[in-house]
Amino acid sequence: MTDPALELRGVRIRHEGAERFTPDGIDLLVHPGEAVLVLGPSGSGKSTLALALNGLVPQEVPAELQGTVTVDGLPTSGTPVAHLSAHVAMVFQDPDAQIVTATVLDEVCFGPENLLVPVAEVLDRAEHALRRVGLWERRHENPDRLSGGGRQRLAIACALALRSPVIVLDEPTANLDPVGAEEVFAVLGELVAEGGRTLVLIEHALDAALAVIDRVVVLDGTGRLVLDGTVGLLREHADELLALGVWLPTALLAGLRLRAQGFPVPVPPLTPSALTTLLDSLRPATDARPPAPREQTPAPPARPAVTVRGLSVSRGRTPVLHDLDLDVPAGSFTAVVGVNGAGKTTLLHALACVVPPPRGTVDVLGVDPARADPRRLARTIGFVFQNPEHQFIRSTVADELAHTLELQRVARPAIDEQVERMLERFGLVEQRDAHPFLLSGGQKRRLSVGTALLAGAPVLALDEPTFGQDRARARELLDLLAELNRAGTTVLAVTHDLQLVAEHATHVLVLDGGRVAAHGPTAEVLGSGALEAAGLIAPPLARAFRAAADPAWHGVTRLADLASLRPAGDETDAGSGAGAGAAE
């Protein structure tokens, strides 16, 4: 037996100023060639653990480390990070924050140059690494010119060029759109297939990740290692994992739901393709087809919340939106999707007058944003920026909320009362006197939504509200938006998280090249192939069900749809089943 690639003995880590140790007492042996996925709920210390694997914790990130971490035979405590990088390479979440140099080629050479590798070999390694990730042809370009997926593949190439036997990837696809994530996993899949390298992966996009890895390690909320085994353990311990707050692959959840509906599911599937295979072996009752009209999707009311007619917008000399017509139904939760550059953010900016649209092209509940004074506009449509910090302007949370009302010239007692209500509603009462910048990520997001709503706007527009957040926080925000939506707020959100879209949005607007490619109720759009036509990838569940041979499966786009399905021959309560499914 060869030496282990990674050896952790009793590893406990406490960040400076934190009270708890997370992770707490990890013993782990990873052998060369293994591909390990680390799972755990938010706050279990997965990312901290990743930083400890190349010595950044505790050498550069102030934290207390107990126990030992050994990489490739070297203890991380006694070896400088720079020296460890020849043995363990890192790929981080934010592709922008990993770029140091001016060209793709320089970037890949950066690591080996620091290791004093001779020029000829530096270039040789760079060529190998870039060809592997498919970026050799673009080596002279500025890394900024690459897509998110391209920049993350570049980060992987940089790791490869270091020729380190271990590669640690910390949420490498969290900032990417589904197409970019797919590119990254395609590269990782090839690396694993080729063998020889050890991968440690922290990732929430399990549907794609499971195809790549062969071992799963699970931490619980307190940072203890609770499960360690093959991918199959997700299946065997599904209930336990859900109770821990760990995300499971959508395919597995769908398989378990199908089993609960009475379908024979001997082995629940883990990947979308396994789900499709399973579906092909099942026969659904034909009278309980899923795309029954959903009560949740109300018939479009007489008056749309937002009307757009002939909207064209150019940025500089580049036309971004072309003669756009659009009606957003009042009370809808509309997700705006499209590839980068499709004009999603530009459209949202025009609707909320972040960048004033031409007069007479946009109507929000009878108000033309281009003509409305700021106070009236704030009462009509609220806007939430991608990074909540950008829009904070006061020094306490309470003042931040009050600011919106002060501009509306509301009387002081009324302001205090409304601020109090908002603080309670968004769970920020204890933080009332805190500086907005010192809140946690989730709290910042809630505050930014609160400030946009406080003036009483019945329409809320959000730009990439889930970008760069972990799954739990993204979920929390979408639940909040869904709740607002049920209470009557029309929500418009630009997003690339299509599975969350499928679960929450009532309508989907697909933009392609500055034009409306599709717009309608979610199930209709996701089932129509419009996403693929616009260069996007349908969410895993919709893809797996659409790939099934029996068209009875094709309308399923979200887990809730499964409640209306029954196996063929099990006709006892098919009618009431369909009713229950619609009511969800």
Add this chain to the structure above:
Amino acid sequence: MSAPPTPDPFAPAPPPRGRFLHALNPLAKIAGPLPAIVAVLFAHGSALPAALAAATLLLVLVGARLSPRALLGLLVALPAATAVLTLSFAFWSDAGRASVTPLVIALGPVRLHEGALLAGAATALRLAAIVLLSLIGGLTTTGPDLARSLVQQLRVPYRVGYTALAAYRFVPRFGHELDVIRQAHRVRGMTPGRGPVAAVRRRVGYLVPLLAGALRHAERVALAMDSRAFGAHPTRTERHLVPWRVRDTAFVLLSWLLTASAILIALKV
């Protein structure tokens, strides 16, 4: 998210043809003009600054690849600014000493003597000469090349030089971020009042989110760099050499020689 396509600030410059200043070592372009800048600082009268400014302008026009904007700046904006400064400084100069010199302008209460005008011109020309002398390097050197030559010739530790290089990437990023912050603050209604006080308050408001974002970004970049063996050894392999050639020595010596002769001639005049 999708930034509009802008000219790539990092694109490698096309090989300069016949524009010799670009082919010089960045340090030579600092060392050459440096004595002239010091001389101008202490110069009396306008002869030396004028001579050095004229010579430098000629050098930059011949030796540098200039964009239309840079050309406009050199040939129109700079002379105009010099003229305006000459007049401004003339009114500030010591009226007592200048009053013995002939009167040049007399418009009602405004009386300008030749002595004052000459003193103003001397100060304005000194400023213009210093600007022009620093433009020799400024217009023809890229930030990365300067960082490299600091490391390669001056033996500045590469950790310092390359950190500066990485920081160079932050500039366009912060520009974009500032635009977004400005938009966000405008949408939040952060425009109470006009005038300079409100404007300053607004700017201060932009700083907090910009700095918070910058610190976080810098921290992440630092971790990424260290994870790629940055600082593993006292030196690193260098693929982009910025050599010191004979022509660099020649340029520096020639510059010093010209400066010295200009000073001598100016002293005699």
